[in-house]
Amino acid sequence: MNKTLIELFAGVGGFRLGFEKNGFETVWANQFEPSKKKQDAYECYIHNFGDSEVHSNEDINKVDEKKIPDHNVIVYGSPCQDYSVAHSNAKGIEGKKGVLFWEVVRLMKEKKPPFMLMENVDRLLKSPSKQRGRDFMVMCKSLNDLGYGLEWRVINAAEYGFPQKRKRIFLFGFHESTNYYKEFVAQDDKLNNGFFSKEFPIESISSKKSVVDIELEDDIVVISDTYQANLHNTGYVIEGRLHSVETIPPKINPVTLGDILEKDVDEKYYLNEDELEAWRYLKGAKSIPRVSKTGHSYTFTEGAIAFPDHLDRPARTMLTSEASKNRSSHVVRDPQTNRLRKITPVEAERINGFPDNWTEGLSDRMRYFCMGNALVVGLVEKMGKALSDIIDKEV
Numbered sequence: 001m002n003k004t005l006i007e008l009f010a011g012v013g014g015f016r017l018g019f020e021k022n023g024f025e026t027v028w029a030n031q032f033e034p035s036k037k038k039q040d041a042y043e044c045y046i047h048n049f050g051d052s053e054v055h056s057n058e059d060i061n062k063v064d065e066k067k068i069p070d071h072n073v074i075v076y077g078s079p080c081q082d083y084s085v086a087h088s089n090a091k092g093i094e095g096k097k098g099v100l101f102w103e104v105v106r107l108m109k110e111k112k113p114p115f116m117l118m119e120n121v122d123r124l125l126k127s128p129s130k131q132r133g134r135d136f137m138v139m140c141k142s143l144n145d146l147g148y149g150l151e152w153r154v155i156n157a158a159e160y161g162f163p164q165k166r167k168r169i170f171l172f173g174f175h176e177s178t179n180y181y182k183e184f185v186a187q188d189d190k191l192n193n194g195f196f197s198k199e200f201p202i203e204s205i206s207s208k209k210s211v212v213d214i215e216l217e218d219d220i221v222v223i224s225d226t227y228q229a230n231l232h233n234t235g236y237v238i239e240g241r242l243h244s245v246e247t248i249p250p251k252i253n254p255v256t257l258g259d260i261l262e263k264d265v266d267e268k269y270y271l272n273e274d275e276l277e278a279w280r281y282l283k284g285a286k287s288i289p290r291v292s293k294t295g296h297s298y299t300f301t302e303g304a305i306a307f308p309d310h311l312d313r314p315a316r317t318m319l320t321s322e323a324s325k326n327r328s329s330h331v332v333r334d335p336q337t338n339r340l341r342k343i344t345p346v347e348a349e350r351i352n353g354f355p356d357n358w359t360e361g362l363s364d365r366m367r368y369f370c371m372g373n374a375l376v377v378g379l380v381e382k383m384g385k386a387l388s389d390i391i392d393k394e395v
């Protein structure tokens, strides 16, 4: 089996970077920022990988699945949306309009790649808040119905030696036609012998959270209408049965924000004296009386966060708003000058493990934005390694 790959919702190409380090070849990619004339992420991707014939800048909803080249792996990081389904008139099922996951299902139905890897926010496991776990179970069921076994893990990049506390769920799918599927089904200890376990070892299984074991109903609409569960950070779905436990990673010495700082940083990233008060307020603890839309009075409270950010710890999660004067944006005390400043675009790239100046050519605001959207490259590099080893054993 060859290591051909397609990348959807490609952004600035985090998946591709990590996978190509393990011998994968990207045969098609897609990235489109709806309602934007300037396609920054797409341009950045072309600038770095240089192959516009492979990369499509079309809305995924409009892509003709029959025109996508054959491939053995599909990777994507789609937004977290409402995945509920209903019966359609034609006795089929219907998801909400505009939900991008159904576009992935449409493509996978046509192309049936043996392997799939998805990245998403960890909140996906809990959503929607009124029916926890429903969206993820609907997702698993629809992939299971296409013939895929699934394994998932919520990974905090900082816990595996990367300089950012970024918690994301990764879902690995393997088609029932693969050798890997047969091996996985036969495996007694699936948690310690699966896709994630080699590169992301588990220290132990938490006894504080009860094991979840659910038979997924044949009718996905029943799952969508009635199922809820407190799903944990680790699990798998095989032959319609979902199993989930809370696992604990081994203790390691973290890589820190201080480890990745640039030297001789441009003056424009430093905070002005007159901005300091506003920053202190944003980062500080608050207790503010407010009135809701319905006229109900309540007190809005939030605790203080580190100001400046700790240099002896990994960075906090980088958001797309990192460019703005915002409570969640990072502020560091520069070790060279002892003055406060924002992180630079290159530092934002380093926090995600992209090469320096990967997003060069975009405005600073878009450079931070693209990094807030992107993933930690080192994590998917490890996953690319695990998948490369699996594919070597396929025919």
Ligand SMILES: C[S@@+](CC[C@H](N)C(=O)[O-])C[C@H]1O[C@@H](n2cnc3c(N)ncnc32)[C@H](O)[C@@H]1O
Pocket: 009, 010, 011, 012, 013, 014, 015, 030, 031, 032, 033, 034, 041, 058, 059, 060, 061, 077, 078, 079, 100, 370, 373, 374, 375
């Ligand atoms: C979470 S980001 C993925 C980032 C990527 N993994 C990276 O390393 O940069 C999701 C991407 O999906 C893109 N997107 C949103 N709606 C889309 C659509 N309808 N068609 C294609 N891409 C879309 C966004 O522009 C965004 O770049």
